[in-house]
Amino acid sequence: MAMLIGKTMDQSRLLSLSTAFSPSAPIDQRSLLAGRVSQLLDVLNVVGQKGQHAILFGERGVGKTSLARVISRLSIGQPVTVVSVNCDPSTTFESLWRKITKEISINLAQRQAPGFLSEARAQSASLDEFLPSPISPDDIRHLFGRLGKMLIVIDEMDRIKDKSTTSLMADTIKALSDHAVDTTLLLVGVADSVDTLISEHQSVERALMQIQMPRMSPNELEEIINNGFQEAKMTATGDARKKIVSLSQGLPHYTHLLSQTAGQRAAMTDRTEVTAQDVRTAIDAALAKAQQSTISAYHSATSSSRENLYPQVLLACAMAKPDNLGYFASIDVRRPLSRIMKKAYDIPAFAQHLKAFCDPTRGPVLQRTGSARRYRFRFVNPLLQPYVLMNGIRKGLIKETDILA
Numbered sequence: 001m002a003m004l005i006g007k008t009m010d011q012s013r014l015l016s017l018s019t020a021f022s023p024s025a026p027i028d029q030r031s032l033l034a035g036r037v038s039q040l041l042d043v044l045n046v047v048g049q050k051g052q053h054a055i056l057f058g059e060r061g062v063g064k065t066s067l068a069r070v071i072s073r074l075s076i077g078q079p080v081t082v083v084s085v086n087c088d089p090s091t092t093f094e095s096l097w098r099k100i101t102k103e104i105s106i107n108l109a110q111r112q113a114p115g116f117l118s119e120a121r122a123q124s125a126s127l128d129e130f131l132p133s134p135i136s137p138d139d140i141r142h143l144f145g146r147l148g149k150m151l152i153v154i155d156e157m158d159r160i161k162d163k164s165t166t167s168l169m170a171d172t173i174k175a176l177s178d179h180a181v182d183t184t185l186l187l188v189g190v191a192d193s194v195d196t197l198i199s200e201h202q203s204v205e206r207a208l209m210q211i212q213m214p215r216m217s218p219n220e221l222e223e224i225i226n227n228g229f230q231e232a233k234m235t236a237t238g239d240a241r242k243k244i245v246s247l248s249q250g251l252p253h254y255t256h257l258l259s260q261t262a263g264q265r266a267a268m269t270d271r272t273e274v275t276a277q278d279v280r281t282a283i284d285a286a287l288a289k290a291q292q293s294t295i296s297a298y299h300s301a302t303s304s305s306r307e308n309l310y311p312q313v314l315l316a317c318a319m320a321k322p323d324n325l326g327y328f329a330s331i332d333v334r335r336p337l338s339r340i341m342k343k344a345y346d347i348p349a350f351a352q353h354l355k356a357f358c359d360p361t362r363g364p365v366l367q368r369t370g371s372a373r374r375y376r377f378r379f380v381n382p383l384l385q386p387y388v389l390m391n392g393i394r395k396g397l398i399k400e401t402d403i404l405a
């Protein structure tokens with residue numbers, strides 16, 4: 001049914017909603033970063049100690065980059081130089097530190113220009129000019145040991161493919177720590193990043209605080225909702241908030257997306273209160289606005305030329321209760337699949353489906369760890385999980401009450 005646009009639609013409120021909620025970009029305002037106080041304090045404590053470094057890890061989509069941005073902004077105006085860089089599959093130790101040092105300018109001694117009445121000119125240079133080639137961990141220690149306080153945020157560490165780069169980074173952390181250099185490295189990645197770093201240099205563990213970013217709690221997600229609607233001078237009913245929290249599955253991206261879309265629907269019909277029906281309508285919009293990679297992953301995992309159980313098994317995986325790292329076991333899939341199919345299903349009936357989801361021919365959409373009979377699974381892209389749930393609701397395979405937190 002078409003939505004009737006209100007005669008006195010408040011365009012300023014629509015604009016406020018577009019800035020109060022940020023589904024597509026990391027948050028960099030402390031006021032809009034709900035929860036995460038513990039992790040924020042942990043990082044700030046590390047920054048205050050010479051020789052200490054931190055790695056912020058967790059599933060993709062839990063807000064690690066947003067927290068790193070907030071920390072960077074909090075450091076502005078403080079006696080610390082902040083540099084933030086991102087890694088990619090082509091990153092090497094050399095290219096990473098070239099990228100970092102190119103962001104840092106230093107003032108050179110003033111020089112008198114030729115001429116009797118000429119004025120002294122201050123000159124600056126990129127720190128990159130003072131690094132040799134090739135670069136070693138000791139070169140980094142030597143250079144930064146002569147500078148003031150630094151905070152270097154290195155995001156997406158898990159994208160680095162070169163194993164020697166990870167090994168050299170572990171050596172660099174140890175060198176900076178052993179010499180109490182007043183430069184803090186904040187590494188951002190997934191849990192595998194921690195395991196790789198520690199395995200490369202066991203002694204680096206004492207200098208590296210491991211800060212886990214779990215999925216957000218219902219209270220933290222509600223804080224996002226309340227803060228955003230308060231900024232837009234709107235409210236949401238208890239049922240609306242509960243539905244948004246449940247559908248988000250601890251991932252702030254969907255909390256922002258559903259809140260923004262539901263709020264815009266209410267504002268366009270001259271209402272300042274968001275209802276559960278607005279959220280229900282927002283599900284269709286959220287599915288349409290999903291990243292193409294998420295949509296493609298779903299279709300690759302479930303498409304077949306004949307009728308099959310793949311959509312239902314994937315939906316049951318999305319309904320399975322995961323641990324803090326996002327993993328679930330086969331037995332966790334059994335009950336939700338039986339609920340979806342309205343008859344009892346045991347593990348042998350869907351074990352091959354789980355195996356197929358870990359194969360490149362169907363994505364892979366699941367990552368498998370452990371050994372036979374003790375396998376655990378998690379979504380390769382955590383953002384696919386809420387998408388699968390909302391798609392299940394739209395197709396009538398489940399009801400919203402089936403997943404309410």
